[in-house]
Amino acid sequence: MAHSLAAECTPLKLQYDSCFNAWFEGYLEPAVAAASSPAQREAFSQRKAAEFNEKCGKIWEKYRACVEKAVKEKGLDTLLQQARDENPLTEPPPPPSSESSS
Numbered sequence: 001m002a003h004s005l006a007a008e009c010t011p012l013k014l015q016y017d018s019c020f021n022a023w024f025e026g027y028l029e030p031a032v033a034a035a036s037s038p039a040q041r042e043a044f045s046q047r048k049a050a051e052f053n054e055k056c057g058k059i060w061e062k063y064r065a066c067v068e069k070a071v072k073e074k075g076l077d078t079l080l081q082q083a084r085d086e087n088p089l090t091e092p093p094p095p096p097s098s099e100s101s102s
Helices: 007-036 039-073 076-086
Strands: none
Touching: 007 039, 039 076
């Protein structure tokens, strides 16, 4: 796995990556099985979101805070804000077309 933006954040990144990967592995297979109805998918997603927050939420917040501090210390916060101002993401991109280009 890659290093973080700042060396002091790398241990937190590795902890978070490990937590996320373990959680996500347990998310994929049941998510496919829960796809039988929208209500079941919604209930499953809510349970998994709560599980993620319980297992990985604290480490995510620590890692995020570390990266945000490093971004400011490196002077990247100004560049990020400038990029956001120049190219705001107002809507999520559309999903890929279901047509495949075989």
